[in-house]
Amino acid sequence: MSKVIIIVNAHVSEGKISPTSPVAEKMATAMKQGIVKTNNSVIVEIIGAADLWAKSVNLSSAGDDLIYCPLTIKLPDWFHFHQQKIYQACSDLEHRRKWVKQHFGYQTSNENSLLGDMWLPIIITKNQLSYSYIISEGEMPNSYQQIFSFPDDLSSLLYNLAHDLLQSIQATPAVYLLQFKILEQKIIFDRLWPFPATPAIATLYNDQQPDLFTYHWHCLSHQSLG
DSSP states (O other), X not given: OOEEEEEESSOEETTEEOTTOHHHHHHHHHHHHHHHHHOTTSEEEEXXXXXXXXXXXXXXXXXXXXXXXXXXXXXXXXXXXXTHHHHHHHHOHHHHHHHHHHHHOOXXXXXXXXXXXXXXXXXXXXXXXXXXXXXXXXXXXXOEEEESXXXXXXXXXXHHHHHHHHHHTTOOSEEEEEEEEEETTEEEEEEEESSOOGGGGGGGGSSOSSOHHHHHHHHHTTOOOO
């Protein structure tokens, strides 16, 4: 590929993200750095989702020379890219929650009105599926941390849920985040993100190499994780 277009849920002017959206800026910067690390000849462009909705940007069909990398799930139906059907499946919260309730019997955020405050990172390459350390929400807004110790029995349940859920949407190579909550030692399913959403910034500040944004790029471009 010769060009990658990153799409963020923030105002973008001349390729620069508004300072009022620092989290989006961190995500896009990490994504761009992950791309450039593997190929510094690739052109990386950042656009805002609002401009996409307004059709105020010139778009080309995705292909071997162009990859779209949305870091937001709020995309218009007419926007066609490789993972479009997967993003649409993940954005249909009611259907995903009903599926989990039917197949696993878990409570969901529909039933208790509690949003998930933990995220299981799932890394899918062309040949394998693996998991990273669970991310939890910190005390401050937009603060996250990875949990390096988590009960084995709950981890196994989460892995089974993630595996079957991803199969149900025919997930393609990418980094996904399974958002959930633990209440009285029971899993409460919230949603599935088809990209390294905001909590993935936790991996920018620890010893994990590479971070989830770089992993995401490796998966999208079918590169080795090693």
